[in-house]
Amino acid sequence: MCGNSYTEIVEDTIDGFDIYIEPNPDQYSGGYVWSVSKNNEELESGLVFTVDDGLKEIHKFINTSSLSYTRNIIKDLGSEKSSTLNNEKLAE
Incomplete structure (x- = not known):
């Protein structure tokens, strides 16, 4: 992967997340x-x-x-579908 040089800084974007690694400012x-x-x-x-x-x-x-984000989307989609079905039943 990466070397462990003390001055190494990693800055990148992975799956829409911005990542950053830098030397600890506390040198001790x-x-x-x-x-x-x-x-x-x-x-x-x-x-x-x-x-x-x-x-x-x-x-x-x-x-x-x-994974949590995907689960929340699925849950929200399920809630919307359930809500739509309930509204259709009320309309009948």
Whole structure:
């Protein structure tokens, strides 16, 4: 994946999520700070020892968020369909 050079910064977009990994500003603790954003809103962030660990955490978050998003869409579509059916029954 990526090397672990202290000056390494990762900035990219994955499945519509903006990701960012940079060296931890606290030089005594070390490691890297990572974050995931969408529409200029930070959704999640964390502290890891390596860039590779940061990428793993980011992918885990994105996969979980994408699944939740899909479930919500399906649930909303089901509610709309149910509501439409109820309105049709009331109209009869």
